[in-house]
Amino acid sequence: MSLRIAHAVIEEIQRGRLKAGDALPGTRELAEQLKVSRKTVISAFDELVAQGWAESHPRRGTFVSDAFVGDDGLAAPATDTPAFNLPDNSKLGPPLLWPPSAKHRFDDGLPDQRLIPADEIARAYASAARSVGRKRLFSYGDPRGSLELRDAVSRMLNLERGLSTTSENICLTRGSQMALHAVAGALVSTDDLVVFEELTYPPAVEAFRMAGAKPLFVRIDKDGLDLDGLEQLCRRRPPRAIYVTPHHQFPTTVMMRPPARLRLRALAAQFDFAIVEDDYDHEFHFEHQPMFPLASNDPGGQIVYIGSFSKVLSPSLRAGYVSAAPWLVERVGRRIGCLDRQGDPVVELAIVELIETGVLRRHVRRMHGVYQARRDSFAALLAERLHAVATFTLPAGGLSIWLRLLDPVTRETLALRSAEASVQFISSFDCAFGGDHEVGLRLGFASLNEEEMVSATDALTKVLSV
Ligand SMILES: Cc1ncc(COP(=O)(O)O)c(C=O)c1O
Incomplete structure (x- = not known):
């Protein structure tokens, strides 16, 4: 409580409502007003004196000090915007992986957390x-x-x-x-x-x-x-x-x-x-x-x-x-x-x-079998559902398939259609740094079980077959 009182006084000083030399109210009077003990107010004033916002004069009282006051007689104003306003020179691009927001999600090749x-x-x-x-x-x-x-x-x-x-x-x-x-x-x-x-x-x-x-x-x-x-x-x-x-x-x-x-x-x-x-x-x-x-x-x-x-x-x-x-x-x-x-x-x-x-070693061996089976099921699904609009080479390794689209599509169209179908994936637009590049999707399969894979592929089919 005493810290809250001290902060409230500092704010008054910063807003200019209390000026250098102004007397703070007496401790007994303020304690009554705020319905707190006098000890609490004394401790708040001690804090203000310790931080240099106030000066205490024996028998006269406590006064706002002039230590933080500029030529205009006012303390630096309290402000809601950060004073330490540096330019952002971090050159950060958009995040590659967004938090999951869509109903169906292909990650970029992550293991299945459940396993x-x-x-x-x-x-x-x-x-x-x-x-x-x-x-x-x-x-x-x-x-x-x-x-x-x-x-x-x-x-x-x-x-x-x-x-x-x-x-x-x-x-x-x-x-x-x-x-x-x-x-x-x-x-x-x-x-x-x-x-x-x-x-x-x-x-x-x-x-x-x-x-x-x-x-x-x-x-x-x-x-x-x-x-x-x-x-x-x-x-x-x-x-x-x-x-x-x-x-x-x-x-x-x-x-x-x-x-x-x-x-x-x-x-x-x-x-x-x-x-x-x-x-x-x-x-x-x-x-x-x-x-x-x-x-x-x-x-x-x-x-x-x-x-x-x-x-x-x-x-x-x-x-x-x-x-x-x-x-x-x-x-x-x-x-x-x-x-x-x-x-x-x-x-x-x-x-x-x-x-x-x-x-x-045992975990990797087991996952190897599981992920290989998932790769093969996913490849079969993609071949069956999407052969008219996309192609891929079965990857010899890794936890994702690169699906190449046969017809050109813009980034905006892809984003719009995937939002409509509520499906997330990483596309070449997210990881291309050149002029012309093929349009492809990196579709992680390892984290999806059979059922999830089918429903995510259904959603993807809607995106690519319009
Ligand atoms: C190519 C590549 N490098 C590095 C990483 C980072 O992996 P981590 O920091 O989890 O080891 C990833 C993650 O997916 C990746 O795909």
Whole structure:
């Protein structure tokens, strides 16, 4: 209450109704008026004096001080608009994923939340929290993350993905998005060129833009990145880095073939740029074993590899990692130190436990089967319902299908029709940075059960068949 009284007096001073030198009412009188104890009013006045708004003169009373009063005799006016009005220079584009608002929703390729092993995660959390307590890790730690998980990630990358790392090559992050942000900051200086495919993952572009990079976009065709175009660009002015998603290109899902991989690596060596390889859903490859990443063959240490537990476990765990040369990992760690100080040791040790007890491996194996079946059902549905208006190639991996529309359609028409049918999806308009691009929809299938898939496809059919 005393603070509320003090604030009310400050407001009166700021509005100019109380001026420098004005006497505040007597404490007894004000206490009676406000029906509070005199002690409360005395404590409010003490606060005003302590903050410098008022001065107390023994036996005379309490007066508004002139400390905050300008030449006009008035205090700075109270205002409802923020005084600290900076220009917004963040260059943010629209969010890629909106909160679900439509009845039917295709996400951009997320796991089914209902199938996440919540009980096993809960057990791993409890055991990790105990272990963090025992090991005295409830304090500040290494910004690169806990050594246990860095070791486990390093072993996994070496054994399963053909990389050659130690824990010194690994920095843990809260999801691959933080990895992109920290890598961008660590890698580029203002006005460095960074290349992207003209259809790409917008938050990656944003992360590099925020770091001061100038993005350039190279064409992609049905086979992927136009490497001749990239070479020409390099001859004009070599970029600092290129961002790619070679396992399952975002958004088109196309996998980069071995000859293109070899040529991209050769160009990076020739023109001395870094390759930022975002392998966001590595595990889900259906036609054969997941392909080894570009980073599995990196004698020059030019590849920055980014991975995530979002698709194999859950996006809300916020667990990802960077694998790179130790000097870059050190810089990435410094960025994280500034942004977040460190990761969450309980989450990190829980993931170690899920890896070591085999829970993660069994879950991925089970989900592999479920998602492959969903991919096949969804492909059959799309072929049956939409063959007259759209086409697609069955993706070898990943959790979404890229549906190419046969007839041109504008962004506005698509938005209007999808609002009418109450269906949400990401289209090429959301992730295109070039002039002409094909019109396609990235349709995540993994989070939809059979029934949801049918009703969402029905809604999509209404959008595309008008
Ligand atoms: C291409 C790509 N990169 C990065 C991410 C970010 O994933 P997270 O930050 O959850 O690891 C996503 C999420 O869908 C993605 O599609």
